Amino acid sequence: MTHYVRTKDAPLLPPPASTTGIVGWLRENLFSSVTNTILTFIGLYLIYLIVPPIINWGFLSAVWTGEDGDACRSEKVGRAVGACWAFVEAKFGQIIYGRYPVEERWRVTLVYVLGFGALIPMVVPSLPYKGLNALFLLAIYPVVAFILLTGGNIDIGTGFWIGFAVLVAILLGVAFFAASVAKIIELRDGIKGVAMFAVPFAAVVLVSSADLGLAPVETSLWGGLLVTLVVAVTGIVASMPIGILLALGRRSQMPIIRLFCIAFIEFWRGVPLITVLFMSSVMLPLFLPEGVNFDKLLRVLIGVALFSAAYMAEVVRGGLQAIPRGQYEGAMALGLSYWKMMRMIVLPQALKMVIPGIVNTFIGLFKDTTLVLIVGLFDLLGIIQLNFTDPNWSTPSTSHSGYAFAAILFFVFCFGMSRYSIFMENRLDTGHRN
Amino acid sequence: MAQAKRKAAPKKAAPKKVKLRVSDEVAVQIISMNKWYGDFHVLRDIDLTVYKGERIVICGPSGSGKSTLIRCINRLEEHQQGKIVVDGIELTDDVKKIDEIRREVGMVFQHFNLFPHLTILENCTLAPIWVRKTPKAEAEEVAMKYLERVKIPEQAGKYPGQLSGGQQQRVAIARSLCMNPRIMLFDEPTSALDPEMIKEVLDVMVNLAEEGMTMLVVTHEMGFARQVANKVIFMDEGQIVEQNEPEQFFSNPKSERTKMFLSQILH
Numbered sequence: 208m209t210h211y212v213r214t215k216d217a218p219l220l221p222p223p224a225s226t227t228g229i230v231g232w233l234r235e236n237l238f239s240s241v242t243n244t245i246l247t248f249i250g251l252y253l254i255y256l257i258v259p260p261i262i263n264w265g266f267l268s269a270v271w272t273g274e275d276g277d278a279c280r281s282e283k284v285g286r287a288v289g290a291c292w293a294f295v296e297a298k299f300g301q302i303i304y305g306r307y308p309v310e311e312r313w314r315v316t317l318v319y320v321l322g323f324g325a326l327i328p329m330v331v332p333s334l335p336y337k338g339l340n341a342l343f344l345l346a347i348y349p350v351v352a353f354i355l356l357t358g359g360n361i362d363i364g365t366g367f368w369i370g371f372a373v374l375v376a377i378l379l380g381v382a383f384f385a386a387s388v389a390k391i392i393e394l395r396d397g398i399k400g401v402a403m404f405a406v407p408f409a410a411v412v413l414v415s416s417a418d419l420g421l422a423p424v425e426t427s428l429w430g431g432l433l434v435t436l437v438v439a440v441t442g443i444v445a446s447m448p449i450g451i452l453l454a455l456g457r458r459s460q461m462p463i464i465r466l467f468c469i470a471f472i473e474f475w476r477g478v479p480l481i482t483v484l485f486m487s488s489v490m491l492p493l494f495l496p497e498g499v500n501f502d503k504l505l506r507v508l509i510g511v512a513l514f515s516a517a518y519m520a521e522v523v524r525g526g527l528q529a530i531p532r533g534q535y536e537g538a539m540a541l542g543l544s545y546w547k548m549m550r551m552i553v554l555p556q557a558l559k560m561v562i563p564g565i566v567n568t569f570i571g572l573f574k575d576t577t578l579v580l581i582v583g584l585f586d587l588l589g590i591i592q593l594n595f596t597d598p599n600w601s602t603p604s605t606s607h608s609g610y611a612f613a614a615i616l617f618f619v620f621c622f623g624m625s626r627y628s629i630f631m632e633n634r635l636d637t638g639h640r641n
Numbered sequence: 642m643a644q645a646k647r648k649a650a651p652k653k654a655a656p657k658k659v660k661l662r663v664s665d666e667v668a669v670q671i672i673s674m675n676k677w678y679g680d681f682h683v684l685r686d687i688d689l690t691v692y693k694g695e696r697i698v699i700c701g702p703s704g705s706g707k708s709t710l711i712r713c714i715n716r717l718e719e720h721q722q723g724k725i726v727v728d729g730i731e732l733t734d735d736v737k738k739i740d741e742i743r744r745e746v747g748m749v750f751q752h753f754n755l756f757p758h759l760t761i762l763e764n765c766t767l768a769p770i771w772v773r774k775t776p777k778a779e780a781e782e783v784a785m786k787y788l789e790r791v792k793i794p795e796q797a798g799k800y801p802g803q804l805s806g807g808q809q810q811r812v813a814i815a816r817s818l819c820m821n822p823r824i825m826l827f828d829e830p831t832s833a834l835d836p837e838m839i840k841e842v843l844d845v846m847v848n849l850a851e852e853g854m855t856m857l858v859v860t861h862e863m864g865f866a867r868q869v870a871n872k873v874i875f876m877d878e879g880q881i882v883e884q885n886e887p888e889q890f891f892s893n894p895k896s897e898r899t900k901m902f903l904s905q906i907l908h
Contacts, residue, residue, distance in 0.1 A: 536717050537754030541768035541820060542743035544736075551767060555758050637758055637800040 264289035265611070272296065279602040291600075291608040298594045302612075305430020305590055311422060314355045315433055321348060322440075330627060332634060345444070350411050356437075358423035361416050371412075375405045426504035430585040432616070437504070438511055438576040438586070443569050445512035450519025451558075455549065457524055468520070475517035480575055483510040488582035507579055515572045522564040526557030559635045566628035570621045588613050659850050659869045664693040667726075668824050668855045669714055674723030676713065683709050684720070685879040693823075696856045698866040698887075701876035702902060707859045710876070711826045714857070715746045728823060744772060747817030751829040753809040755801035761788065761812050762797040765819045773820065780819070787815040791845050807838025811845055818849075825849065827858040863907060867891065875899045 225231060237247045268286065270279045273293035281288045295302070304312050325344050328334045353359075382397025429437070456468035475483075487506040495501075530553050538548040558565070580589040591609040594600065669691040676684040683706045691697060699707045712718040713725060716732055716739045725732045727742045755764050765784035769775040775783070788794045791811035793804075801809055810830055817825060827846065831839045843865050850856060850869045860866070866873050866887055873890040875883040875898070883890070883899045891907075894900050 533750060533752050533754040534756065536748075537750065537756065539717060540715055540743060540746075540748035540750075540754075541816070542740050542772045543768065544740060547771050551771065552756055556756075559758065635758070637802055 276600045276602045276605070279600075279604055288602075288604055290611060291602055291604040294594075294600050294602075294605050294608055295612045297600070298591070301590055301594060302431045302587065303433070305433055305585055306428045307424060307430070307433065308422075308428065311424055314421070318352045318355050321351065346407070350414060354415055354419065354421070356424065356429070356433075357426070358421040359415050360418045360421070360423060363412065363416050367412070371409065375401065378404070426502050429504065431590040432587050434504070434579065434584055435573075435576050435587040438508060438579060439573045441508045442511040442515045442572045442576075446515035446519045446568070446572070449512070449516035451523050451554065453516060453520035454523035454527055457520065458527060472517045472520050475514050476521070480511070480514055480578055481581055483514050484578060484582050486510075503582065504584060507582060507584060511572070511576070515568060518568050518571075519565065522561050522568055523557065525564060526561035527553065529560055530557050559632075562628050562632050562635075566624055570624055573621060573624070574617060587616060657868075659696070659847065661694055661851070661853050663695050663871060666693045667691070668693045668695070668728060669857075670724075670726045672724040674713065674720050674725060676709065676718065676720045676722075683879050684713070687723070687881060689874070689881065691824075691855065691857065693855050694853050695872060696850045696870050697858065697872045697874060698870040699857065699859045699874045699876060700861060700863075700866070700902070701882075705876040706879040707876045708828050711828060711857050711859055714824075714826060715743050715748055717748075744820060745822055746824045746826060747820060747822035748826045749810070749813050749817055749828065749830045751832050753801070753806075753813045753833075755809055755813055755816070757801050760798055760800055761793075761804070764801065764812060765816045768816070768820050784815070784819050787818045788812070790818075790848070791815045792841075805838060806834045807841045810834065810842045814842075814845055814849070824855045824857070827856065827860065829859050829861075831860065831862060861906060863891070875902065877902070
């Protein structure tokens with residue numbers, strides 16, 4: 208073998224022109240082989256078949272304005288009519304507010320504005336005051352929204368306060384027992400915990416029962432996007448913490464807690480959502496004593512929240528199982544307690560790992576809200592369908608346009624959630640692979 | 642036995658031997674401790690007394706129970722029989738006492754177990770802030786001091802995934818030291834490292850030993866044992882087979898099993 212030593216570096220050359228730029232991209236992605244070339248042309252033909260008619264229907268021959276159905280009838284306007292956006296325009300108020308009284312609609316608008324106004328700075332990572340923002344969104348906003356939407360001034364009576372006092376006394380008793388007999392917690396922490404629950408709860412009930420001069424609006428009048436968002440947001444917000452607790456409980460060392468969580472999760476996952484909604488609105492009143500009556504929407508909200516919590520629990524459990532044993536040991540060896548370990552070490556990693564699954568559940572839940580139609584609540588889709596029966600607007604393209612609009616609205620929300628989840632995944636990626 | 646007598650060791654070009662007085666205060670006492678995994682008797686009748694300032698190296702074939710033994714000391718594993726007293730506190734089911742002991746006992750793992758979602762600095766300050774309730778600024782100052790000691794202060798803002806194995810293990814040591822522990826447990830700290838990174842971790846450990854830290858080290862680094870340990874323990878099949886000072890242990894092992902083990906690892 209001849210002796211060889213490199214004395215000069217080989218030159219760094221640019222890549223050949225055919226592999227870069229548009230030409231390179233086309234060659235690589237569309238025409239890299241005979242099969243690919245054929246598939247490219249078939250694809251182009253399919254696009255030609257599908258896209259122009261959609262554009263024609265939705266834009267070119269669509270009717271954008273009109274007083275009533277006549278504007279969308281081809282025999283009246285004398286041309287082929289595509290989408291009847293005039294229908295959507297005429298019913299826009301109902302689609303957004305349902306049958307909420309027109310003079311009170313500003314309250315719903317205010318709820319929308321406050322909600323999105325607080326949500327946007329929350330989800331943009333570079334904006335400051337995340338803690339205050341979260342406090343507003345999770346603690347203050349729900350109360351404000353509740354009072355604005357219902358009008359507040361709920362009638363609770365003295366019976367409630369007696370019950371509340373008894374509950375607080377029981378909780379204090381449990382805290383005292385846990386601190387002095389079982390010695391699981393410090394008495395001070397126990398009292399603090401009870402106070403942290405009781406004081407805000409009492410404050411919320413007090414504010415909600417005060418007469419703020421807002422006209423009461425029955426939930427049976429709510430509808431459209433309002434109901435969709437109320438059901439979906441409540442479900443999403445409630446399912447997360449309940450789901451996390453259930454997931455932790457299912458992996459608990461304590462048999463009673465584990466058994467309870469398994470039973471809960473399996474029960475709610477085992478029945479269809481329609482059954483849950485049906486039971487909550489039709490069957491439940493049969494078992495309640497005379498005169499006791501929960502609001503129908505409230506029952507639906509509880510049903511949806513528990514249902515999605517069961518799904519969430521399994522998603523979160525998947526994440527928990529993917530955390531290596533060493534992370535628990537590392538945290539324990541540093542003296543972190545169970546809850547601190549979960550909150551600061553295990554859950555941040557587990558939840559990050561299952562963001563796709565969590566958002567999947569959220570999106571599923573958002574679309575499942577349309578099922579509330581079955582118990583007589585008119586959500587976004589329900590209210591659009593209801594308006595198909597309006598004889599003024601009974602044209603051939605009314606229902607197509609209505610469904611298309613519902614689809615677009617749902618898509619905007621779901622796609623938004625999907626993109627945001629991808630953004631968060633990338634942002635939280637610290638480059639570690641176990 | 643407490644005061645390990647050491648003869649001058651005229652070894653050719655051996656690294657400087659760490660010599661420190663061992664106190665007669667007891668740091669860890671294990672009395673006839675037994676542990677089972679199901680039916681399998683992993684630790685059999687373990688008796689061990691560790692005095693403050695001792696550097697004990699535990700070696701033995703894999704599956705001999707050496708990791709399990711030191712993991713019992715901070716209750717990552719539960720023992721079923723016998724008594725373990727750490728720093729005057731007996732290990733029982735009492736969660737408070739377990740937490741108290743874990744605060745005083747640092748542990749370094751084979752696979753580092755750094756928290757991948759936190760920066761190096763956050764890894765180091767987490768426990769002081771949340772367990773010891775140290776103010777954040779102070780915790781960060783202490784963390785930087787220890788990161789400097791393990792010679793990687795410039796990595797403080799990075800994530801564990803961006804560091805090499807040796808660097809990660811040094812961070813893990815710094816993280817434990819931030820809790821200001823009285824006893825340090827090392828569970829095969831260099832076994833998962835590439836050969837060229839072992840020395841940087843061992844250097845930190847030697848440094849720590851020179852400062853008088855009470856250390857229990859499970860390792861196969863016999864050079865480290867010679868240089869640092871004042872006592873070497875050989876375990877096999879869940880029992881302590883031989884306990885001796887390093888010179889005697891390596892040059893004149895008493896038990897056949899120790900001889901066999903040494904002949905296999907000291908080629």
